[in-house]
Amino acid sequence: MTGQPATRTKTYADGQLPVSISEGIGVITFNNPTKLNAISAEMAEGLAAALNDMRDDPEVKVVILTGAGDKAFISGGDISQFEKTRPNAEVASRSAERFRQRQAALADFPKPTIAAIRGYCLGGGLGTALNADIRFASTDAKFGIPAARLGIAYGFEGLNRLVALVGPSRARLILYTGARFNAEEALAFGLIDRLLPPDRLWSETLEIARQIARNAPLAIAAAKITISQILKDAQDRDMGAVREIGRICMDSADFKEGRTAFMEKRPPQFQGR
Numbered sequence: 656m657t658g659q660p661a662t663r664t665k666t667y668a669d670g671q672l673p674v675s676i677s678e679g680i681g682v683i684t685f686n687n688p689t690k691l692n693a694i695s696a697e698m699a700e701g702l703a704a705a706l707n708d709m710r711d712d713p714e715v716k717v718v719i720l721t722g723a724g725d726k727a728f729i730s731g732g733d734i735s736q737f738e739k740t741r742p743n744a745e746v747a748s749r750s751a752e753r754f755r756q757r758q759a760a761l762a763d764f765p766k767p768t769i770a771a772i773r774g775y776c777l778g779g780g781l782g783t784a785l786n787a788d789i790r791f792a793s794t795d796a797k798f799g800i801p802a803a804r805l806g807i808a809y810g811f812e813g814l815n816r817l818v819a820l821v822g823p824s825r826a827r828l829i830l831y832t833g834a835r836f837n838a839e840e841a842l843a844f845g846l847i848d849r850l851l852p853p854d855r856l857w858s859e860t861l862e863i864a865r866q867i868a869r870n871a872p873l874a875i876a877a878a879k880i881t882i883s884q885i886l887k888d889a890q891d892r893d894m895g896a897v898r899e900i901g902r903i904c905m906d907s908a909d910f911k912e913g914r915t916a917f918m919e920k921r922p923p924q925f926q927g928r
């Protein structure tokens with residue numbers, strides 16, 4: 656169709672994780688509506704596979720994660736699988752390690768990621784949102800980590816991210832009570848970055864994603880790498896990686912294009928090199 660950007664689609668996890676790519680934006684949808692988008696082991700595996708495919712896809716500049724429908728982003732791990740995946744500490748620890756490895760594909764994804772959250776965002780769903788770079792939520796979003804209500808020890812990585820965003824006291828409050836809190840509180844806690852009416856969440860998330868997709872990919876990679884190093888303990892930082900991406904940016908055709916376009920008073924056309 657003329658004038659319409661081409662859209663590519665693919666599904667993972669037997670249709671429970673549809674992906675679409677258009678205008679430089681990859682959209683991953685958690686689609687398990689009968690369980691309020693609870694994330695099954697298959698969906699967790701599909702998420703890692705989808706991200707690995709988009710990692711090297713030059714058409715993907717930014718990824719949005721969202722839930723199907725308006726009731727949930729993700730209602731947590733699929734509790735109906737827990738009998739199988741967590742019958743005792745040994746099996747549970749292997750399952751948790753697999754989940755951690757699959758989530759690492761998101762946490763370490765080299766391009767910007769945004770979680771667009773409507774409805775329930777609980778447990779491992781909140782952990783997934785925490786592994787995105789940025790979180791936008793609608794006013795009807797509900798957050799919580801009900802681990803203490805189920806008898807689960809929430810893992811190190813998830814808590815590490817939570818504590819970094821909301822601080823140790825609020826993290827304790829969230830974990831000790833297992834209670835749900837609303838989107839206004841999430842904004843006040845620093846857990847989400849933007850609060851929007853439900854009918855504007857998607858359009859505004861897309862607009863921000865488009866804005867990111869128009870910018871210089873190497874400069875964005877530099878910001879992502881540098882911020883992730885800042886979040887590490889000083890002795891674990893890879894300052895060589897920070898210097899290297901800085902060098903690549905300064906030598907890039909895009910930097911030349913950026914300053915030329917500014918001088919010529921026209922929008923830049925970045926190539927990512």
Ligand code: COA
Pocket residue numbers: 689690691693694730731732733734735775777778779801802805
């Ligand atoms: N895993 C598996 N199934 C889930 C689920 C989950 N995390 N969350 C919801 N579901 C299922 C429910 O079992 C129910 O299935 P059914 O229709 O076959 O009975 C369906 O989704 C709808 O949920 P329901 O509880 O009827 O909706 P609700 O609006 O009354 O409550 C929640 C919504 C999210 C508050 C409630 O479902 C809930 O507490 N879910 C578990 C959340 C949780 O503990 N997550 C952390 C897991 S680590």
